[in-house]
Amino acid sequence: MKKKKSQTISESTLKRLADYLCVLRYLDDQGMETVSSSVLSSMMNITDSQIRKDLSYFGSFGKKGVGYNVKAFIEAIEKIMNLNEKHNVCIVGVGRLGSALLNYKRIKETPFNIVAAFDNDKKKIGKKIGNITVHNIESIDEVCGNIKCEIAVLTVPSYVVHDVYARIVKAPIASLLNFTPIILTGNDDLLVRNMDFVSELKIISYLLKEKDNADKGKG
Amino acid sequence: MKKKKSQTISESTLKRLADYLCVLRYLDDQGMETVSSSVLSSMMNITDSQIRKDLSYFGSFGKKGVGYNVKAFIEAIEKIMNLNEKHNVCIVGVGRLGSALLNYKRIKETPFNIVAAFDNDKKKIGKKIGNITVHNIESIDEVCGNIKCEIAVLTVPSYVVHDVYARIVKAPIASLLNFTPIILTGNDDLLVRNMDFVSELKIISYLLKEKDNADKGKG
DNA sequence: AATTGTGAACCTCTTCACAGCT
DNA sequence: AGCTGTGAAGAGGTTCACAATT
Numbered sequence: 001m002k003k004k005k006s007q008t009i010s011e012s013t014l015k016r017l018a019d020y021l022c023v024l025r026y027l028d029d030q031g032m033e034t035v036s037s038s039v040l041s042s043m044m045n046i047t048d049s050q051i052r053k054d055l056s057y058f059g060s061f062g063k064k065g066v067g068y069n070v071k072a073f074i075e076a077i078e079k080i081m082n083l084n085e086k087h088n089v090c091i092v093g094v095g096r097l098g099s100a101l102l103n104y105k106r107i108k109e110t111p112f113n114i115v116a117a118f119d120n121d122k123k124k125i126g127k128k129i130g131n132i133t134v135h136n137i138e139s140i141d142e143v144c145g146n147i148k149c150e151i152a153v154l155t156v157p158s159y160v161v162h163d164v165y166a167r168i169v170k171a172p173i174a175s176l177l178n179f180t181p182i183i184l185t186g187n188d189d190l191l192v193r194n195m196d197f198v199s200e201l202k203i204i205s206y207l208l209k210e211k212d213n214a215d216k217g218k219g
Numbered sequence: 220m221k222k223k224k225s226q227t228i229s230e231s232t233l234k235r236l237a238d239y240l241c242v243l244r245y246l247d248d249q250g251m252e253t254v255s256s257s258v259l260s261s262m263m264n265i266t267d268s269q270i271r272k273d274l275s276y277f278g279s280f281g282k283k284g285v286g287y288n289v290k291a292f293i294e295a296i297e298k299i300m301n302l303n304e305k306h307n308v309c310i311v312g313v314g315r316l317g318s319a320l321l322n323y324k325r326i327k328e329t330p331f332n333i334v335a336a337f338d339n340d341k342k343k344i345g346k347k348i349g350n351i352t353v354h355n356i357e358s359i360d361e362v363c364g365n366i367k368c369e370i371a372v373l374t375v376p377s378y379v380v381h382d383v384y385a386r387i388v389k390a391p392i393a394s395l396l397n398f399t400p401i402i403l404t405g406n407d408d409l410l411v412r413n414m415d416f417v418s419e420l421k422i423i424s425y426l427l428k429e430k431d432n433a434d435k436g437k438g
Numbered sequence: 439a440a441t442t443g444t445g446a447a448c449c450t451c452t453t454c455a456c457a458g459c460t
Numbered sequence: 461a462g463c464t465g466t467g468a469a470g471a472g473g474t475t476c477a478c479a480a481t482t
Contacts, residue, residue, distance in 0.1 A: 009425075009429075010451065012452095014422050014425060014426075015418075015422065017425075018415075018418035018419075018421045018422055019413070019418070021418075022400050022418065023402055026401065036463060037463075038463080043404070044402060044404060045405075047452075047454095048463095048464095049453055049454070049455090049465095049466095050451095050452065050453080052463095052465060053451085053465085053466080055465085056465060056466065060465060061464095062464050063459085063460065063463080063464075064460055064463055064465080065460040065461075065462045066460065066462080067462090067464080068464090080425070081421050081422075081425040082427070082428040083424055087420070087424055089420065095319075096315075096319035096322050097316075097323075100315035100316045101416070103315050104315075104416075106377070110417050110420070111424070112417065151420060174427055175423045175426070175427055177416075177419055177420065181241050182241065182245065183262075185264045191430065193419060193422070193423060194238070196237070196241070198326070198329050198331065199237035199238070199240075199241065201306070201331050201370060201396065202300050202302060203233050203234065203237055203300075203412070204370055204394045204410065205301045205330070206228075206233060206236075206299070206301060207233075207410055208369060208393055208394055209301040211393075227472095229472075231473075232473085255440085255442090256441075256442075257441080267441090267442095268443095268475055269473095269474065269475080271442065271443060271444085272444080272474075274443085275442095275444065279442075279443060280442095281441075282442075282481080283440080283442040283443080283480065283481040283482055284440045284441050284481065285441070285481095285482065286440090
């Protein structure tokens with residue numbers, strides 16, 4: 001297994017790596033021991049050479065004439081994505097969505113630990129949700145200073161986003177997964193990824209219309 | 220305003236269109252009437268020419284020397300993405316996440332109507348959550364035949380995904396927004412988009428490590 | 439003076455195709 | 461024979477730079 005010199009990996013490759021993991025987990029659960037790039041690609045709507053190229057950025061993990069060992073493949077991606085270490089996560093905003101995430105039991109099977117939650121509602125502060133204590137949002141800087149918390153998940157209502165974002169920027173938090181429809185950009189010290197449910201519905205709306213037009217064109 | 224002949228719009232452009240909408244809404248709320256591509260770009264970590272190029276696929280919407288009228292810009296994107304029509308959505312899987320989506324009040328401000336929910340739990344079937352009736356998952360074909368439902372949102376536990384997916388494929392549903400960690404690919408009749416929370420955390424894990432290495436490199 | 443819209447240049451990502459290994 | 465890994469070709473996306481317009 002060769003090591004490659006560092007280079008920037010594209011967003012698309014990164015997403016596919018995460019997808020490979022999902023599919024490989026499924027294959028592993030099914031007891032499959034070996035998989036070829038062409039079998040994997042047929043399960044995922046991508047080409048086999050795409051998979052091999054994605055992997056080639058990081059080294060070689062397969063056997064010519066044979067394919068990839070499923071477990072070794074999983075471990076390789078986990079190592080690439082730094083999933084062997086546990087990562088602390090906090091939930092900012094304990095509404096219905098935040099609570100749903102706090103109660104997501106199968107997160108225990110992942111390298112992510114939810115270690116804290118924050119809200120501004122006095123009725124919620126101090127209570128426990130799924131054995132995580134809800135802290136006052138004003139104490140986020142202090143609490144995250146004590147427990148090293150790499151990732152904040154933002155699930156607050158839109159009208160407080162800018163306020164809460166300002167606190168997160170100041171706190172010792174490295175990254176933010178933003179579920180709100182307010183686009184955030186981050187800075188050198190805070191990596192941000194936006195994940196808005198309604199934006200995704202809007203993209204579907206566009207694609208359905210486009211598909212409709214294409215179908216009409218053919219018909 | 221020119222019309223352009225149809226061409227395939229990239230995933231990246233599509234995502235940015237949805238992002239533009241989010242930012243434009245914010246500017247509109249702030250009472251801003253006009254915005255230039257450079258102001259907009261500085262709010263979003265992209266270049267101004269990227270914005271202008273994205274728009275150029277669909278026509279011209281700005282005034283040279285002036286910029287874009289915010290409201291007109293919003294309306295243009297809404298028209299492009301087919302957001303003037305209402306779209307019916309159903310929630311498949313009324314667990315904590317599904318319930319959170321069913322209770323999301325501000326969806327009323329969007330073109331998406333949640334019109335039905337499905338589950339296999341007899342304790343939930345027949346009950347109302349946020350004035351939407353929960354139906355038996357077995358009746359999805361029939362219920363979606365009656366109410367035209369374009370988009371299904373999948374929020375069931377992993378172990379029933381394949382089962383439920385088979386039902387959705389057979390039902391008169393055009394698209395699926397999949398929140399589960401089981402990657403689905405769709406087919407000619409069913410458009411699928413995957414939106415997995417944990418995969419997104421994994422991507423953050425990779426990016427944080429990469430950033431760490433870059434920071435160390437700089438010293 | 440400011441800003442759009444756009445062809446051309448540039449760069450990045452994907453696919454091809456095949457040498458090389460099992 | 462089957463499949464990987466990869467350089468090269470091809471396709472697609474982004475940025476540049478400037479003419480056109482207000």
